[in-house]
Amino acid sequence: MTGHDSRRRRTDRTEKFGAREESGIVRCDACPILCRIKPGKLGACDRYANENGVLVRTDPLVLTQRALDAGAPMVPFAGETGDDWDGRALASDRTFITGIGSGTTYPDYKPAPFIVAAEYEGVDTVTVVSEGIFSYCGVKVKIDTDRYLGPECATIRVQGEPVGHVTTAEYGSQMLAIGGVNQLTGGTRKAGRVTCETLLALCNREAVELAIDDGSTVVTQAGRAPVVNGVEEQRMRAGCGSATVGMFAQQWHGHVDEVIVVDDHITGVLTEHQAGVCLDMPRAGIRVRGRKSTPGRYFQVANPGTGWGGTDITEPLTMIRSIDPEVAWPGMRVLLTTTTGEDSLWCILDEDRRTLLPAPIPEPVQAVVERIGENCEPSLCSVLFMAGAGGSLRAGVTENPILLTDSIKSAATRVTMGGAPVYIWPGGGITILVDVTRLPANAFGYVPTPAIVAPIEFTVPVADYEALGGHLGHAIALSEVLVETGGEADVRGWHAENPWPWKPVGQR
Ligand code: SF4
Structure with missing residues (x-):
């Protein structure tokens, strides 16, 4: 076993993944590029190397381990295949083998790199592990x-x-x-x-x-x-302009005569909005720009931009088309704000009943603006990897690929990527979506075809695996994984939010 910085797995994978040629050259057949790698050199993707005439995967296999007791430290695997091993280090209740660093068999009619059998809670289970090459x-x-x-x-x-x-x-x-x-x-x-x-x-x-x-x-x-x-x-905004009006109308009531919540898509106007109507608020007579959709909800008040509320507005009063002096009254209190509360303006209507004059915002109104901000979640980027796993990859799992597809659809087979749960799209094929933050770090690779390499694991009860024509003859015990890898593996902590893959589908 090596630590996280291990660079070379010295296990001879040539029998499984490549072929030796003359002059010590090794041909890697882990993807369609079929690199011919000279001794001491790397393949085109840097994922395989020729080390003394032996094809090696340059990154270690990644095993993940969870603590069985809350707060208990992870137990390293080092040396645990020796005399002092208590036999539990690779038990299925705390260790999961991921596809990361496992390699790829190509063409896929060869059995997947690891087919691991283990018993979990009395159920004999198999996990088929590979690094998929995803062109789609x-x-x-x-x-x-x-x-x-x-x-x-x-x-x-x-x-x-x-x-x-x-x-x-x-x-x-x-x-x-x-x-x-x-x-x-x-x-x-x-x-x-x-x-x-x-x-x-x-x-x-x-x-x-x-x-x-x-x-x-x-x-x-x-x-x-x-x-x-x-x-x-x-x-991230609390809601659209209309929703923001709806959420905070009650809290504004009594402190304002009108609120306009500026939004690129749906701008809300309180006294016209159903929320204002329910509070018996009199109309303020302010007409905003844009197209009226339904009472108190306006589309296209401005062009999209990086100003107020996702519009190009930087001078908020420009969004007001007109003020009806027959309806509005001097001293009318008007708040303009955005759906995040980051921008706001408090105004009082002048004696001419046409001019809004900016003024210091009263404390009770400011508190509600701050409440809008409090209801915003932190803005994030979310990245979901989407790929088709319904192709030849399936042949590494079973002789009859459609049976794997059916097994996944019927939830007998659980699909994970680096241990992370995946969403399977309804309909044909095995089209997967996975949150990349749920996988171990640096789980993805590439080949120059070009395509992305990603770990994938299929976990299924043995009885079902047999029924779908799985390569059961190639299964090894979980405890034998380190033997296969020459004792080398990279041990990572389990992502606490991921369901444990050995558990039957439907359990966490
Ligand atoms: S690109 Fe990488 S995986 Fe593909 S044949 Fe070359 S070394 Fe092997």
């Missing part, structure tokens, strides 16, 4: 911000190369789609390479600066706040 893959990125990132369908670029596009705006977030097979394979060689590099960095939780055509630049990193045009985003 990408990431869906959710950026928590109401600032304008760019028009939908706009191209996203890295190093000037197209890597994806802006998709829909969601509730307080903007969605980006990066990668995908067309982006990886359909453009120039350089565009495919840069797309692959971008995916790899995002999946491994590195920061990447994305430039959106006719929009903003966004420094994106999974689990971190986005940086939009050089400014780190702080708050």
Whole structure:
């Protein structure tokens, strides 16, 4: 066993993964590139090397371990295959073998690199472990911000190369789609390479600066706040303008005569809104710009931008189209704010009944503005890896791939990536989504085809595995994994939020 800094696994994987040629050259067949690697050299992806005529995987196999007792330290595996081993170090109640560093068999009709049998809570179970090579893959990125990132369908670029596009705006977030097979394979060689590099960095939780055509630049990193045009985003809005009016109307009542909550999509106007009607608030006679949707809800009050509420407004009073002097009254108290409470303006209507005059905001109203901010969650970037695992990868698991697909659909087989739970899309195929922050660090790799390499594990009761034509003859005991790897493995702590994969589906 080696520690986290282990660089070479010295186990001879040549029999399983490659072929020896003349002059000490080893041919790696872990992907379609089929590198011929000279002694002492690395393959094109740096993941395999020729060490004295032996093909080695340059990163160690990653095992994850959970503490059985709250607060108990992890127990290292080092030496535990020796005389002092109590036999529990690799027990299935605390150790899970991930696909990270396991290698890939290609073509996939060969059994997967590790097929591990273990008993968990009285059920004989098998986990099939591999590093999948995903040509059909990408990431869906959710950026928590109401600032304008760019028009939908706009191209996203890295190093000037197209890597994806802006998709829909969601509730307080903007969605980006990066990668995908067309982006990886359909453009120039350089565009495919840069797309692959971008995916790899995002999946491994590195920061990447994305430039959106006719929009903003966004420094994106999974689990971190986005940086939009050089400014780190702080708050994800409490709701749209209409929702914000609805949430806080009661608290404003008695302290204000009108509230306008500015929002790029739905701006709310309190006294017209049903919330104001229910509170018997008299109309204030203020008409905002934009298209009226329903009472107190306005669309398109301004252009999208990085000003107030995701609009291009920097002078908030410009959003007011008119004030009806027959309805409004001198001294009328008006609050303009945003859905995050980051911007606000308090005004009093002048004697002319047409001019709003800015004034210091009263404490009770300021408290509600601060309450809006309190209801904002921290702004984050979320990166979900999406890929198709319904192809030849299945043949490493079973002789009859459709049976694996059916088994996953019927929930008999649990799919994980680096131990992280995955969401399987309904419909055909095995289309997976996984939160990259739930995998161990640096779980992803690449090959220059170009494609992303990601760990994948299929866990299934032995009886079901046999029924789906699994390669049971290649199964080894969990305790034999270290023997297979020459005693080398990288031990990581278990992600506490992940369900334990050995548990039958439906249990945590
Ligand atoms: S690119 Fe990597 S995985 Fe593919 S053949 Fe070369 S060394 Fe092997």
